[in-house]
Amino acid sequence: MSISVIFAVLFYTATFILVAGLIYRIRDYARTPVPLKIPTTPAPITRTGVAFRMLREITVFESLFKSNKWIWILGWLFHFGMVLVLLRHLRYFTQPVWAWVDLIQPFGIYAGFAMAAGLLGLWARRFLVDRVRYISSLSDHLMLLLLISIATTGLLMSYIPEWHTDIVALKAFMLGLLYFDLQPLPEEPMLLIHLGLVVTLMMVFPISKLLHAPGVFFSPTRNQVDNAREKRHLSAWAAKLESSE
Amino acid sequence: MADFETPALTEFQLVPHIKKGAMAHSQPYMAKPEFQGDLGFPGELEDGWEDVAVKKLGELTSKYRGLKVFLDCCVKCGACTDKCHYYLGTADPLNMPVARQDLLRSVYRRYYTFAGKYFPWLVGAKKMTKDMLDKWYSYFHQCSQCRRCSVFCPYGIDTAEISMAAREVMDAVGVGQKYCNEIIGKVYKIGNNLGLPEKALVNTLEGLEEDVKDDTGIDVKFPVDQEGAEVLLITPSADFFAEPHIDGLIGYGKVFHQAGINWTLSSHASEAGNFGMFIGSYENMRRVALRIREAALDLKVKRIVVGECGHAWRVAYSFWNTLIGVGHGGDDPYAKALQQQLDPNYPAPQHIIELTYDLIQKGALTLDKSANDDQRVTFHDSCNVARASRMGNMPGGQFVLPREVIKSSVNHFFDMAPETIHENTFCCGGGGGLLTDDLMEIRVKGAQPRMQALMDVVQEHDVNYLAAICAICKSQFSKVLPYYNHPMNMIGSVHGLVSNAIQLGTKQ
Incomplete structure (x- = not known):
């Protein structure tokens, strides 16, 4: 029971840090003024156009595609794989399981491999390409190690019969967390490592470069409409310079 | 001609292996104290400047959302590392956009982020020191703020914004660049x-x-x-x-x-x-x-x-x-x-x-293209026009309109390779406040990718006129073209071509 309690506390703490941290960050970004029009042009001249530009950036990584096909394919494999894997994991938090979550189960399994392959490729670049080696700090390597470990422990539990975990009990534990009704967590080491790493990832999210996920939506070079001549764009602190004259 | 080597032009653009410290010696002259004062900056470095610099950096991240987001967002993917003309021309790793940003990002992290305050060794956070300031002065004056990196960054991180912030912090502690700051002073005094x-x-x-x-x-x-x-x-x-x-x-x-x-x-x-x-x-x-x-x-x-x-x-x-x-x-x-x-x-x-283009569309100008028949023309998209503005009423008009004006004035026009024009254009090497003789080495080396693309159209199409719509590009190319064995008068204005072609006296 004690391990269940420890993990329950860890999950609540990590969720709090993740949610509160992201809310703080997003509010901070939203409240920081944007005094000048700086879209990278050619840029859309309507809000709808900007919405499509942003959609292309976050779904097909448009700028990265222009930039480097290796990083693009590896990064996209990782991110798209991760999205499917995360969606697949919804079955551990929902009862009954939503129909569309059932539908993507088979793909979710392959997505785990895609995610790991993408991550390994990205890590290889940090050693093999001298320019990328130069810009990588310890945290950049550890972040990849963390994500790869999460993917690997997950895949090992799925594919090595000896490391299968009691999914029914695990789901009961997770639902218990949601309904504040603590249930025992299966105590297989591989599961505990997997969950421990996930908790770590949740906690470092708002204090690390993982902030690129909310940050991209606030990037003025991508989210501004190119209409500087048609509309006056003025931030509060800049307006004060005018009233002081 | 100078005590450095002009980069060699090869069959196609190469991405060099990194050469640490290759351009560490490059620094522009500093502004004299009396010129700093005109702009509202302290004259020189004073005791306790480190605190002033850190505070200024914090102020800027609270005034500019872009700066804050750019400093937080970078994942070090490496997409930008081969995009800067100064990196391609010098191989100095600190001229890779992400590494240039990291000079400032490491200080931001040290003072303004949780990870950097408590685990600086983990995330590469660094203190604001004289050594760091020297690096800033050197490498933030090897950025022409051309925004090429921002086109290729998956988050649109714009190194121009970072180098502008770094220069503002340096000005706030009395370390200004002579060329820029004295020129601004002249505008205030004379216009x-x-x-x-x-x-x-x-x-x-x-x-x-x-x-x-x-x-x-x-x-x-x-x-x-x-x-x-x-x-x-x-x-x-x-x-x-x-x-x-x-x-x-x-x-x-x-x-x-x-x-x-x-x-x-x-x-x-x-x-x-x-x-x-x-x-x-x-x-x-x-x-x-x-x-x-x-x-x-x-x-x-x-x-x-x-x-x-x-x-x-x-x-x-x-x-x-x-x-x-x-x-x-x-x-x-x-x-x-x-x-x-x-x-x-x-x-x-x-x-x-835009004005000339509209007049041509309306038939208000009489242009005789044959007046420019001795010119075989290519067009250099200037970075700030290409990636930070627009012409006409559709996105990308800044690429179309100047070419249409040129084509209305000349018979022989040839574009350079697609990966070197439009939004992919390479800076002339002299923008962003670097157009000064004390930075000649970085100017010549930074022009290498543009000169590479130019050489290709010269060899293939006998191009002899490089048209531009930027005063800095024109001055820079006049100086730099001879280093790459082209005549300096190969560079010209787009309206220079219009001027040759226009038939005055034919319309009232």
Whole structure:
């Protein structure tokens, strides 16, 4: 029971840090003024156009595609794989399981491999390409190690019969967390490592470069409409310079 | 010619392996204390400057969302590492956009992030030290703020914004760059970057009228301070006497003449350039631009047209409406005071290329392409026009309009390779406040990717005229072309071509 309690506390703490941290960050970004029009042009001249530009950036990584096909394919494999894997994991938090979550189960399994392959490729670049080696700090390597470990422990539990975990009990534990009704967590080491790493990832999210996920939506070079001549764009602190004259 | 080696041009553009410290010695001259004062900056480094710098950095991240997001977001994917012309030309790893940003990001992390405060060794956070300041001074003056990296970054991180912030922090502790800051001082005292006083300007323009008369037999006017003129032309002061810039000015004059547009220059605002942008100072950028507002109000003009200049067009197109209310759509008294005077049928401001293009479309100009038959032309997209502004009413018009104007004036036009033009264009190597002799090495080396692309069209199509619409590009290429075995007069204005082709006296 004690391990269940420890993990329950860890999950609540990590969720709090993740949610509160992201809310703080997003509010901070939203409240920081944007005094000048700086879209990278050619840029859309309507809000709808900007919405499509942003959609292309976050779904097909448009700028990265222009930039480097290796990083693009590896990064996209990782991110798209991760999205499917995360969606697949919804079955551990929902009862009954939503129909569309059932539908993507088979793909979710392959997505785990895609995610790991993408991550390994990205890590290889940090050693093999001298320019990328130069810009990588310890945290950049550890972040990849963390994500790869999460993917690997997950895949090992799925594919090595000896490391299968009691999914029914695990789901009961997770639902218990949601309904504040603590249930025992299966105590297989591989599961505990997997969950421990996930908790770590949740906690470092708002204090690390993982902030690129909310940050991209606030990037003025991508989210501004190119209409500087048609509309006056003025931030509060800049307006004060005018009233002081 | 110099104590460094001009980069070799190869069969195709190579991405070099990193050579640490290759350009660590490159630093521009520092501004003297008396010039710093003109801009509201301390004269020199004083005790306790580290705290001032850190505080200034914090202030900037709270005033500029872009800066804060860019500092937080980078995942070090490496997409930008082979995109900077200065990296391609020097192989110095600190000229990779991400590494250049990291010079500032490491300090930001040390003082303003949880991870950097408590685990600096983990995330590469660093203290603000003299050694760091020296690196900043060196490498933030090896960035031409061309925004090429921002095109390729998956989050749109713009190194230009970071280098502007770094320069502003340096100015705040009394470490300013001589070239930029002394020029801004000249604008405050005299009205233009060159320090050309009103009388000299008037004399120059009178001489120009005589030259054009001798050449064409037509009285083309170059008016100054004509109250009630329809158009106020704001052009880089280099257009008044530098080669090949002046051919462009003659071209504008001929276009206005043939179209019958009543126009004027202003002696008060005789400069389109705005180096306040290069040093990242909103206040100085605004103060420089204010002269244009004042001139427009004084002269009661209906339209404001901007001559060929890259960063000036960025400031005009993207920032003037914000800074000084030159534009449309303002609903505050400050903006209205000017916007009600401006003609809503024309964009404000309007680029001279837009004006000429519209006149060509309307058939208002008579152009004889064969007058340029000895020219085989290619076009260099200037970075600030390409990636920080627009022309016309559709995205990408900044690529189409200048080419259409050129093609209406010449028979032989050839574009450079697609990965080196439009939004992918390579900087001339002299933008962003680097157009000074004390930075000649980085200027020559940074021009390498552009020179590579140019060599290809020279070999394939016998191109002999490199057309540009930027005063800095024109000056930079005049200096740099000979290093790559091209004649310096290969560079020319787009309106220089228009000037050759236009048949004065054929229309009234």
